[in-house]
Amino acid sequence: MVKKIKNLKEFSLSNDRFEGANLMCPGCSHNIIVREVLNATDDPVIVATATGCLEVCTAVYPKTSWDVSWIHIGFENAAVAAATVSAAYEVMKKKGKLPPATQKMVDEGREPKIVAFAGDGGTYDIGFQSLSGAFERGHNFMYVCLDNEVYANTGGQRSSSTPIGASTTTSPAGSVSYGEKMMKKSMVEIMADHGAPYVAQVSPSKWKDLVKKVQKGFEVYGPVYINAQSACTTEWKHAPEDTIEVSDLGVDSCVWPLYEIINERDEHGIIYSTKLNITYRPKTKIPVEEYLAAQPRFRHLFKPENRHIIDLWQKAVDARWEYLQKREEAGV
């Protein structure tokens, strides 16, 4: 059942099912994303979480921060965990053996929503196989990547989501290095190419866009991928209070474009239409430099010998923005 959320005041009527006194860092975006996702629906939610910050900080015995059923198995299997819970739900529904309280919800048209949360390490890297498999099989669940572009939980090592020039503990900037050498992996397109009915990129700072996309994702049947920008105060090294501002800089510079890809299928499951929609256009596209300057992980790029990386960044972001606009215009 789609929850009516016209505006922020209405959204604030939500009763959080994610609890305080968890052990996440002050100012952590992960928490904001989790809240926005869970509050996007009043239907029951069941969560699977990969090993990572969210897992180690919300289920440390003897405390849980979850008011929904939750499971963590390992680092690389959040997708299959959520997918199989979804399959188990469907089997029990078919057999008429759901727990009574759950059956009651289903009868009211409020089917449980099954959501996986994982960081970029658990998504782009070690969990990629499990994620790809679960999407290919078409299970009905939502996978949310909390993308902070680094292995934050283990002390800030680079992942395949770490963008070029970022200094991490395994790609540190030094006298002969500008930090990370590789561009970021294009996870959103990769997941859309699995044929998933709905794939989107979001930022917690644009809460309405995020909630709307999550609601769209809950409405379709099949695997849904949400790539959520998660500014990390610890590893991006900005002040905790600046989380939302840094997120906005990412969005307004088009470093983190907000868009969705919808694959529509006919009754035989054949995709007859793929549409990419840009869901947010900055009024003024700010220079990438401003986004980079707000995060000390890029501080060394402002040295004369590394300035070319900032130029490269701007070129890459412009090219990508151009590409997304072209796809949107072409309706593909």
Added chain:
Amino acid sequence: MARDLKEIKDINEIKDLGWDELIPGAALFSFTEPVEDVAEVPMEERPYAPTNSHEWQVGDWRVEKPVYNRDLCIDCQFCWVFCPDMSILSRDKKMIGVIYEHCKGCGICVEVCPTNPKSLLMFPEHMDNDEALSMWPKKEEKDK
């Protein structure tokens, strides 16, 4: 058989449990009794289990705390939506206050507050809230 964690009301009862008293598989429970529709039940009415982090506190992480000034607030709910720690208490579309047990003092609520002067400001943790309110700054003239 293990003691049923769901029946324990006081956190002090579980902190020294021996191996023979644990729930097999280390499962944890959110509530002490079934809650049919969690999304419809506000936190003050939930039967939280002592194993729910809601019953714990992290307020001692703070060096500074956000103080809330009701007189200036326009109930925009920016602080509510961007609070990472479920520490802004809003009811019926009105901002009521800060849940200091869960607030880690990140300061996001202050940053996103749009009023002038702000309706939330950071003050030293040890300062009394009334004293903080008495020191509230005046409206800032925006640079043209």
Added chain:
Amino acid sequence: MAKKYELNEVEVWDGNMAAAHALRQAQVDILAAYPITPSTPIVQNYSKFLADGYVDGEFIMVESEHSAMSGCVAASAAGVRAATATSSQGFALMVEVLYQASGMRLPIVLTVVNRALAAPLNVNGDHSDMYLGRDAGWINLCSYNPQEAYDLTLMAFKIGEDLNVRLPVMVHQDGFICSHTAQNVKPMQDEEAAEFIGEFKPVNSMLDVSNPVTHGVQTEEDWHFEHKARQHHDLMNSVETIKKVFKEFEDRTGRKYDMVYTYKMDDADVAIFALGTTVESAQIAADQMREKGIKAGVVSLRVLRPFPFNEIADVLGNVKAIGVMDRSAPGGTFGAMFNEISAALLARGKSPVVLNYIYGLGGRDTTIEMLKGVYEDLAKSAEAGEAVVPLQQFVGLRGPKLAFY
């Protein structure tokens, strides 16, 4: 509703078909699996049962064994019956999640068709995979033929799901020699099997939205030890349930299972200890040795974990010499069974000669002659009152004799 599968009183099944029928009769809700030789036919057979309407649950052909076991863990935590099958490298890939399954106390059933571990790559039977998982906190049941693979797979559900146990259970059978060898199997009819196993009893089900539960928590130095102790305690105490289920099964079928399997041990002077299909070969060898006047017997485990420490000491304590056959490369020490059996005997004050034989790696044929050779070593050592051959020998191996100690 799943169709009833018409079964004859006696079917001719190989071990894989036997295991597949047991999984079908258990009406597993989620079977998540990935194919690997020699266990592949289990999931192929199961898929066909599903395609023909004999299964109500779901078969999820995942993209790896790691995901197969992860899927089983999630399904079991969701409160449904979950099972899978694997071998060798697939088993190795599952290992991380085997520990999660037992630590989270989820009664998953895993049918393992034992096969060697690479390198070098090998598809044939030995017990390397079984040994790899022996400390994973699962109940381990061992079969020697398709009938037992069937029986023990049915019993695995009933044992693991018992409310006093709630632990995952592996059922082992030898790759090819059991899994691909058709033999007579007497199955239960579907309704009787269903009645024997009983309905799955969910515990802390994630699907019960009115009772949110957190599975798979973090425990550090202040809690981890207690949880692992609890798990070990419950695994050790599962013996009671295992024996109860064995008895109930015997009452229904007349087929008797015990923690330890023995053959002609009442008056034995020398004994071979082995696992898997070698147990049956050793019986033939023992009979032939008895014709020569050597009182030979055979001992095996029906339950590898929890290890029947006392029973092993009891049945082997009074023989003069024991040959412990380990079908896994020992990796710089004695075979695992040699170590465990020696420990049980020593701790009970028994000191027969115990010899270790490494044999049959990668499916190398285990012949009656080879086993008779072991008995001859044992007879000579028994007579001398001490080992007259090296303590560890590789047998059935080409090249110069390989032995240690």
